[in-house]
Amino acid sequence: MVDGVGVGFVGNINVKSAYAHSFGALPDETKYVDPWATGADMRKNLNEVLAKGLAQMKALNTTAGGGGTAGYAMVPVYVDPRVVDTTRKETPLVELISRVTNQGMTAEYNKITAKGGAFVAAQDAALNETNDTYDRASEDIKFLYAVGRVTGQMQAAMPAYMLEGFQPAGGGLGTSTFGNVSVPNAKQLEVLMKARELRELEEDLIINGDDDDDANEFNGIVDLQSTTNQVDLGATALTLDDIDTAILYAIQDGGRPNLAVASPSVVKDIRKLYRDTYRYSPSDMAGGTLPFGIPAAIVLETQAGSVPVIFSRFMSDTSGAKQIFFLDMRWIEMRVLQDMTYEDLAHTNDSQKFMLKIYECLIMRNPAFNSFIDNIA
Secondary structure, eight states: TTTTTTTTTEEEHHHHHHHHHHHHHHHTTOOOEEEETTTOHHHHHHHHHHHHHHSSSOOTTTTTTOOOSSBTTTTTOOOSEEEOOTOOOOOOHHHHSSSEOOOSSSEEEEEEEEOOOOOOTTTTOOOOOOOOOEEEEEOOEEEEEEEEEEEHHHHHHHOOOOEEOOOOTTTTTOOTTTTOOOESSSHHHHHHHHHHHHHHHHHHHHHOTTTTOOOOOOOOHHHHTTTTEEEEEEEEEEHHHHHHHHHHHHTTTTTTOEEEEHHHHHHHHHHHHHHHOOOHHHHHHHBBTTTTTTBBBBBETTTTTEEEEETTTSSOOOTTTTTEEEEOGGGEEEEEEEEEEEEOOOOOOOOEEEEEEEEEEEEEEEEGOOOEEEEOO
């Protein structure tokens, strides 16, 4: 017994084991460093003994120190600084429709609905005037809002991120439509997200708005076009003849469509028709880049000339209710009393509340310049 513990122990220390970890098989009382007499230094060899001993010890691993949120306490959690909006929808019509300033609470415009007509007459015949017919059209300006709030704690704690993907143009972001945007704090992230929401609402209303369903909405393309120049397929499949017929309707009424907007699956149907009928390859179908910055899915060669086709994610893809609109964009406008504007709201607690707003409506000066195919299977 040594110190009352056991042979080879001092207190609770195993003396033999401690000696072996440092000196291996060297005999006791060996002079392993002698700088004066022999100059011997065996510490290099002893390092090998130490390394061998450490290899036998338990390693520091990722489970040491207790559990953390997604790892362990000694290993920090590294969050990717890039944020992707999985709910985003592109808003091409917001960018492709002309935006025109508007004074007052209604968008008023005049149109000629009938001409008295010129005529031929005999020499020195009586010359009687003919009367043209004018009409006034009016659309109410409507009010779009997106409201956000950020607490002081979130503002202080959140690091900078990079918001990826499509950006809402006209939101004061100073970037291209498809560029990534740096958001250095929580407030800017919230403002950017509300700008996206406002643009998506605007795009939805441009297509589907109906003040009969909701008096706060402005009327969109579907409502304004109504049944004018409609080719109703009654839940049957689309053909190229249907496209030619619809374009013809617009031409006969004085229009010249220069953009087609369709349900996503209608674009797929048209691409298949062109491949099967004309043996077009995908590269032959590719269209030029539109002002919005995206390529057309296909370009139709029609009586009205080249008509690029884009799809809208806000249009129905339900079989039997799909649509494609052929639009003469020269006569379609967003009339804007106030474009996207930021405004702080009341500061009543430890948070910052704000709103983004737009005052506007859509006008279609003459639906007869357009046409559409409805109820596609």
